[in-house]
Amino acid sequence: MSVKIVSVAKQLPKHSRKTLEVLPFLDQWLISQDERFRRKVKKIFEGAAVDERYSIMDPVEVFTATSFEEKNNIYVREAINLGEKVLEKALKKANWKPQTLDYIITVSCTGIMIPSLDAYLINKLNLKQDIVRLPVTEMGCAGGVSGIIYAKKFLEANPNKRAALIAVEAPTATFQLEDFSMANIVSAAIFGDGSSCALLSSYEEDLGPKILAEEMYHFYNKEKMMGFQLTNSGLKMILDIEVPDTIATHFPEIIHPFLAKENLKIEDINYLIFHPGGKKIVQMVEEMFKELGKNIDETKEILRLYGNMSSATVLYVLEEIMKKNPQEGEKGLMLSFGPGFSAQRVLLEW
Structure with missing residues (x-):
């Protein structure tokens, strides 16, 4: 018995900007900083090897002073939307019905929601009532591969089962408007928002690596x-x-x-x-x-x-x-x- 990855799908948020389109927002954000620092920040963005980034928020919202509660509310709303869409895409690719899933793992580190995303997806897609849930929060960038590992362990122990791994991230929701540290600037320059889904199986007839x-x-x-x-x-x-x-x-x-x-x-x-x-x-x-x-x-x-x-x-x-x-x-x-x-x-x- 082997565990295979049957399909992979992605879903992007509705907002996006080219790096050159982000620079005017930086001018406004950095208006109180000295000219040398402003040039340095722009150079970081221009040299980040990222041509475009997607976001759950319009750039105006990203660069507007809002509370943690307000930004996290947007994260919750958009995470559910992205999670539902990307899981549907992956299921369609694999030609699986939602009710055939036995295990659902949701991965995200860029917002907080209880109940976790998987609970919403169970209701959105009418997944089976005895599906096993595993929400993963604290693994950061490693969470996608970690989720593959967790799914493999479950399926290895349970022949003829299927699992879905859904990763939804919105780093723009963590941007700190009052923080001019290099950590905040570099993360803003390299990060974008997006979601992905992998379907795994321990059925012999399901195909994939x-x-x-x-x-x-x-x-x-x-x-x-x-x-x-x-x-x-x-x-x-x-x-x-x-x-x-x-x-x-x-x-x-x-x-x-x-x-x-x-x-x-x-x-x-x-x-x-x-x-x-x-x-x-x-x-x-x-x-x-x-x-x-x-x-x-x-x-x-x-x-x-x-x-x-x-x-x-x-x-x-x-x-x-x-x-x-x-x-x-x-x-x-x-x-x-x-x-x-x-x-x-x-x-x-x-």
Whole structure:
């Protein structure tokens, strides 16, 4: 019995702006700052390797002083809308009826809602009453791969079952208007909003790349490198400048022993399904993979088109790989990093 990823779908919010269209909003936001600082911030946005970003809010709303409650209310409303649409898309792709789902995982770290998104989706799509729910909040950018791992564990233990993983993120809802720190500025420059869904199955007749292996890797004593601080004005980004270097230091230990357990080397991997955390991380990983004769072109393209949509983004990369219709026996490595600090890995075979 194997667990397979049967379909992947994405859904974008209705608002979007090219990076050049965002710059006038920065002028207004930074009006009280000195000219040198304003130029620096603009350069960060222009050099972020993100051409366009989508949002659950119009830019005017993003750059308007509102309370945590007001922005979180928008997050809740739009998360339900995006979650419903992306799950419907994925089900249609797989030709599954909603009632055939046995397990639903919802992933998001950019807002707060109780009951969680999965409860709303059960009612919106009339999912079965005994469906097993797992809402995941605190895994950050790693949540997409983490969700794949959780779904695989459930399905591995339960033959002839189906699972849905829905990731919905709205980093623009966490933008801090009174915070001129580099963490807030860099996150605003690289992040965008979006949602994605993966359907997994332990039915023999369901087709898709099978999950050969999955593991998490935890960096000791690095809890403060990445995450959110809950403040009166909302979720305040924590983003240490040492993140790329920390990843680089651990990279060999993250990749090679994981593959070795399956008697594989990086040369045996056909597709690198890497979460586009940001330009610096992407460049660093690209250099490392280039030395091994591999590329992360799909990752770079997703970053350019949409920005980093936290947990949802890695499934955008996976969808692009699946569109290529890989040959039987070809392998893919999914990889993402998130708060903890941790790395999440999944090995796929078509």
